[in-house]
Amino acid sequence: QSVLTQPPSVSAAPGQKVTISCSGSSSNIGNNYVSWYQQLPGTAPKLLIYENNKRPSGIPDRFSGSKSGTSATLGITGLQTGDEADYYCGTWDSSLSVWVFGGGTKLTVL
Amino acid sequence: QLQLQESGPGLVKPSETLSLTCTVSGGSISSSSYYWGWIRQPPGKGLEWIGSIYYSGSTYYNPSLKSRVTISVDTSKNQFSLKLSSVTAADTAVYYCARHWVVDTMVRGVIRWFDPWGQGTLVTVSS
Numbered sequence: 001q002s003v004l005t006q007p008p009s010v011s012a013a014p015g016q017k018v019t020i021s022c023s024g025s026s027s028n029i030g031n032n033y034v035s036w037y038q039q040l041p042g043t044a045p046k047l048l049i050y051e052n053n054k055r056p057s058g059i060p061d062r063f064s065g066s067k068s069g070t071s072a073t074l075g076i077t078g079l080q081t082g083d084e085a086d087y088y089c090g091t092w093d094s095s096l097s098v099w100v101f102g103g104g105t106k107l108t109v110l
Numbered sequence: 111q112l113q114l115q116e117s118g119p120g121l122v123k124p125s126e127t128l129s130l131t132c133t134v135s136g137g138s139i140s141s142s143s144y145y146w147g148w149i150r151q152p153p154g155k156g157l158e159w160i161g162s163i164y165y166s167g168s169t170y171y172n173p174s175l176k177s178r179v180t181i182s183v184d185t186s187k188n189q190f191s192l193k194l195s196s197v198t199a200a201d202t203a204v205y206y207c208a209r210h211w212v213v214d215t216m217v218r219g220v221i222r223w224f225d226p227w228g229q230g231t232l233v234t235v236s237s
Contacts (some may be wrong), residue, residue, distance in 0.1 A: 002156065035223035044206055045157065047225035056225065092222050098172050099159040110198055
């Protein structure tokens with residue numbers, strides 16, 4: 001059972017928009033910065049978003065991040081079949097003194 | 111461009127010690143802005159942070175694994191290593207190393223994230 005809760009799966013059609021939620025508490029998301037990672041099948045995770053809403057160079061602006069209270073959201077617009085992957089949120093938990101990841105969300109582009 | 115590469119045995123016997131090394135290329139491990147971390151992923155499951163180390167040797171570990179984990183750094187070889195003792199089948203996983211950014215803004219708090227990641231190495235615990 002992950003400290004951060006993500007939906008197990010989401011799906012949408014090509015070209016559409018999808019959001020993936022990450023719910024936590026005041027000891028983690030509420031008082032720390034969130035990052036998001038994309039894991040394509042058979043590959044290592046890759047940073048998509050850091051500091052809640054910043055994109056590293058090379059990450060298209062179709063990917064966005066936001067945070068409100070104890071929840072964070074990853075948004076993906078203009079969905080492509082190449083976006084099919086597992087997506088993980090992550091943050092520091094100040095009470096547990098541990099970095100925590102969400103359980104992951106599998107994105108299917110129908 | 112910074113790259114990380116994990117190496118070590120792919121098969122470890124139960125009760126023995128798992129040992130992995132991460133070699134950093136394209137940059138120095140002795141940078142004041144980063145820690146260096148280990149993360150694992152059991153087959154078909156999610157990610158679990160194991161621990162991180164600073165180039166000075168300062169470490170912090172996941173409390174759930176702390177009693178069995180040792181992370182060390184060798185700045186002369188630009189490498190850091192993981193040792194996990196008394197392994198069981200539950201420790202079977204893909205093990206990733208990653209640069210662990212830890213930025214203390216002083217005003218806006220500490221910002222943390224992992225980037226980049228190594229390609230990962232599968233370690234199977236089996237007799």
